[in-house]
Amino acid sequence: MKDTDQLTVAEVAKRSGFAASALRFYEREGLLTAHRTGGGQRRYERHVLRRLAFIRAARHVGLSLDEIRDALATLPESRTPTKADWARISRGWRSRLDAEIAALTTLRDGLESCIGCGCLSLQRCAISNPDDTAARFGSGALYLPQPLREDH
Numbered sequence: 001m002k003d004t005d006q007l008t009v010a011e012v013a014k015r016s017g018f019a020a021s022a023l024r025f026y027e028r029e030g031l032l033t034a035h036r037t038g039g040g041q042r043r044y045e046r047h048v049l050r051r052l053a054f055i056r057a058a059r060h061v062g063l064s065l066d067e068i069r070d071a072l073a074t075l076p077e078s079r080t081p082t083k084a085d086w087a088r089i090s091r092g093w094r095s096r097l098d099a100e101i102a103a104l105t106t107l108r109d110g111l112e113s114c115i116g117c118g119c120l121s122l123q124r125c126a127i128s129n130p131d132d133t134a135a136r137f138g139s140g141a142l143y144l145p146q147p148l149r150e151d152h
Contacts, residue, residue: 006035006043006044006045006046007043007045007048007049008041008042008044009044012048012049012052015049016049016052016053016056017056018056026052027042029065029069031051031055031065031068031072032044032048032051032052047081051072051075054068054072054081054086055072061093067093071092074089100147100148102145102147103146104145104148107148
């Protein structure tokens with residue numbers, strides 16, 4: 001590897017749009033790898049920019065750090081992932097994303113009756129319904145679509 005193939009934290013932050021603290025966090029979480037100079041400064045290989053773009057996209061669609069870590073673990077460390085690599089990973093998420101899209105569509109379509117607490121109904125709302133009849137079904141935003149109630 002040539003020195004010109006390595007980027008500093010500042011360069012990666014500028015190119016990726018992530019704060020330097022986020023880069024250090026993702027490194028601690030095992031999502032990125034940095035090399036150290038003799039003076040202890042971090043240096044990243046250029047392919048880290050693609051990994052960061054992937055992390056950003058995955059976070060935007062609601063994937064957890066564990067899901068992102070698992071996906072990145074299937075990618076080669078020594079080369080930039082190929083289109084086929086990304087296609088293989090995204091196929092595994094398709095049904096999950098389809099369920100989330102359907103749940104978000106349900107949420108969007110019910111917003112006009114929602115007052116913002118997450119129950120999606122003034123008739124079933126614990127705030128406007130002093131008897132809180134929904135409490136017998138459990139805690140949380142019970143009337144949100146199931147995929148939106150799950151922690152990922």
